[in-house]
Amino acid sequence: MHFEWPARRGQTGRMAEEGVxxxxxxxxxxxxxxxxxxxxRLPGEETEVVCTDVPALVDAIQSLAxxxxxxxxxxxxxxxxxxxxxxxxxxxxxxxxxxxxxxAVNLAYGARRVEAAYREAERAGEGAEAAAVRALAxxxxxxxxxxxxxxxxxxxxxxxxxxxxxxxxxxxxTHCNTGRLVSGGEGTALAVVKAVHRAGALRRLWVxxxxxxxxxxxxxxxxxxxxxxxxxxxTDGAAGSLFASGEVDAVLVGADRIAADGSVxxxxxxxPLAVLARHHRVPFVAVAPVTTIDPATASGCDIEVEQRAxxxxxxxxxxxxxxxxxxxxxxxxxxxxxxxxxxxxxxxxPSELVTAVVTDEGVASPVTAERLTELCSASRRQASRSADGxxxx
Numbered sequence: 001m002h003f004e005w006p007a008r009r010g011q012t013g014r015m016a017e018e019g020v021x022x023x024x025x026x027x028x029x030x031x032x033x034x035x036x037x038x039x040x041r042l043p044g045e046e047t048e049v050v051c052t053d054v055p056a057l058v059d060a061i062q063s064l065a066x067x068x069x070x071x072x073x074x075x076x077x078x079x080x081x082x083x084x085x086x087x088x089x090x091x092x093x094x095x096x097x098x099x100x101x102x103x104a105v106n107l108a109y110g111a112r113r114v115e116a117a118y119r120e121a122e123r124a125g126e127g128a129e130a131a132a133v134r135a136l137a138x139x140x141x142x143x144x145x146x147x148x149x150x151x152x153x154x155x156x157x158x159x160x161x162x163x164x165x166x167x168x169x170x171x172x173x174t175h176c177n178t179g180r181l182v183s184g185g186e187g188t189a190l191a192v193v194k195a196v197h198r199a200g201a202l203r204r205l206w207v208x209x210x211x212x213x214x215x216x217x218x219x220x221x222x223x224x225x226x227x228x229x230x231x232x233x234x235t236d237g238a239a240g241s242l243f244a245s246g247e248v249d250a251v252l253v254g255a256d257r258i259a260a261d262g263s264v265x266x267x268x269x270x271x272p273l274a275v276l277a278r279h280h281r282v283p284f285v286a287v288a289p290v291t292t293i294d295p296a297t298a299s300g301c302d303i304e305v306e307q308r309a310x311x312x313x314x315x316x317x318x319x320x321x322x323x324x325x326x327x328x329x330x331x332x333x334x335x336x337x338x339x340x341x342x343x344x345x346x347x348x349x350p351s352e353l354v355t356a357v358v359t360d361e362g363v364a365s366p367v368t369a370e371r372l373t374e375l376c377s378a379s380r381r382q383a384s385r386s387a388d389g390x391x392x393x
Contacts (some may be wrong), residue, residue, distance in 0.1 A: 020046055022071055022181055023143075024079045028052075032085040034078045036066045039181055043222035048053045054083050054093045054391040061107070062102040064213065066184020069256045069292055070146050077139035080114040084132035087338065090118050102304045103265055103346050105257040105294045108138030143184045149289045149360030150185025157192030157287050157358040158199065160365070161250060164283045164355070168201035171249045173239065175208040176267035177219035177288065178254035189252040190223060192358070197229050206248065208239060210267060212313045212343065236269050240330040243280040251277045255288035255357075262351030262367035263300025269343050274353040284357040290359040290375050300348040310341035 022037045029310050040063065041047050051057040057079045060066055065076050076097045083093030094115040098108035117138035121131035161170065172193055179190035186194055196202045205224055210216035217233050224231040233240060242248055251273055257265040264270070264286045277284040285388045297303055331358040335341075356365035361378045364371040 014180065018254055020048065021046065021076065022183070023074055025081065032082055034082055035073065036060055036075070037181070038065045038148060039067060040065055043218055045225040051082075052344075053086065054079055054088065054096055057082065058096050058100045061097070065360045066213070067215070068152070068177065069104050069106040069254065070183045070188065070289055071181070072104050073110030073291060074109035074139070074143045074146060074184055075309040076107045076109070077142045078136075080118065081132070081136040081139040082110050082133040082357045084118050084128075087128060087132075090115060090135075101306055101345075102360065103256050105130055105297075106289070106291055109291050110139075113142060122383075146184035146289065148185070150183050150187060150191050152360040153188055153287055153289070154186060154191040154195040155359060156284070156360075156363055157189075157252070158195040160285065160356055160358060160363055161192070161196060161283075162201075164285075165249045168199075169203040170196055170201055171204045171206065171243065171247055172202065173195070173206040173208065173248045173251045173273065174220060175216060175251075175253050175270055177215040177223070177272055178252075179220065179223040181183065181219055181223065183256065187223075188254045188289070189285075190220065192252055192287055193229070197227060205229050206242060207231055207233045208236050208273070209233055209271065210269060211236050215267065227383055240276055243276045243282065248277075248282050250281070251282060251284045253284075253286055255286045255292050257303055257344055258288060258293045258357060258372070259297040259300050259303055260293075260356060260372065261294045261299045261369050262357065262364070262372060263303065264332060264349045264351070264354055264357070265300070265303045265305065265346045266349065268347045271347040271349045271353075274349040275306055275353075278353050284349075284350075284353060285356045285358060286354055287358045290361045290378075293357075293359070293372050293378055295373065300350055301345075305348070308343045308345050312342055313341040313343050314339060341364060 020037050021284045024035050026033050026035050030051060036049045038047045038049045049060055051060055077247055079097045080090060080094050083090050094111045097111040101107055114135050118131050118135040119135040174189055179187035193205055207220045221231060221233050248376060253266050253270050255264045255266050274284045314335045316334045351367040354367045356363055357367050359375050361375045364375060
């Protein structure tokens with residue numbers, strides 16, 4: 001079950017400075033709930049979706065009320081904690097959440113990590129109530145770690161840009177949305193842009209609109225405006241002319257899954273930008289937490305790419321994913337009756353087109369399987385230390 005309420009201002013934490021929290025777990029009078037800022041309604045309206053059970057949360061994920069790799073991991077974690085609190089089948093909940101969007105590896109990571117904490121408490125004989133407390137503590141730890149990792153992404157990414165494009169006055173092109181709306185902190189690629197902006201080194205942020213659901217035009221522009229950046233929105237098809245006129249110094253994008261060989265799955269439209277960047281000798285940088293690297297996926301060919309409904313392409317003005325209704329407008333057909341649509345949610349950029357992958361554990365440049373393995377190993381050591389600390393607490 002889920003319901004909506006107007007977003008409340010003045011919440012604690014960094015996110016309250018720019019708007020309402022993107023996600024939080026709350027104990028309401030009616031019971032526990034995962035509360036989400038409804039991204040389908042942005043930028044016109046800040047409304048929260050209150051999910052009081054796992055099916056409602058799965059629906060919110062699939063309908064893009066919440067989206068973006070890192071925050072999907074947090075959502076998966078809180079979803080399993082919610083299942084534990086409700087005393088429903090935790091394994092089934094984790095399975096539903098992990099498979100809600102197949103390309104986003106962080107979603108499964110968050111759900112499985114919290115499920116593992118719950119199972120560990122069960123094996124220790126702590127009982128269902130104590131195991132639910134452990135699950136929620138693990139979900140909150142995941143949320144906190146993502147915020148901390150976002151700060152490191154900004155630090156490493158901004159330092160890399162100083163090396164790649166010295167002198168400041170940067171004109172950065174980005175795609176989709178990679179800011180606080182996708183994160184427990186300031187985001188991934190957009191967190192780097194914000195750091196560059198605060199340092200006075202950002203001349204202009206170019207925001208690709210990101211068809212068909214306009215995550216760039218609706219969400220990144222929303223965040224850029226709140227941050228006081230100089231920005232311009234461009235149609236996806238205009239990127240080539242922007243490169244040709246020498247107006248792009250670097251491309252920064254996020255990632256939903258990075259294969260062991262360094263291939264990057266990200267919002268559809270990313271791969272053409274990488275090709276353009278290589279042709280025009282412009283750095284192309286992917287920014288993502290190390291949990292987005294999936295050693296079990298050998299290459300880009302092995303990444304399952306989510307195929308979304310045709311009506312997101314064929315129905316306007318925003319597409320058919322609830323966004324039209326969010327704006328209070330009737331959807332209208334954009335194509336002839338019976339027209340088919342090709343609507344992959346993501347595409348895959350091969351590692352040879354990626355200048356660098358920035359993670360919260362460091363930078364891979366050049367992008368090699370060996371370097372990505374090193375970064376993953378460093379992350380596992382840190383996770384092991386954190387888990388030991390939680391079990392002793």
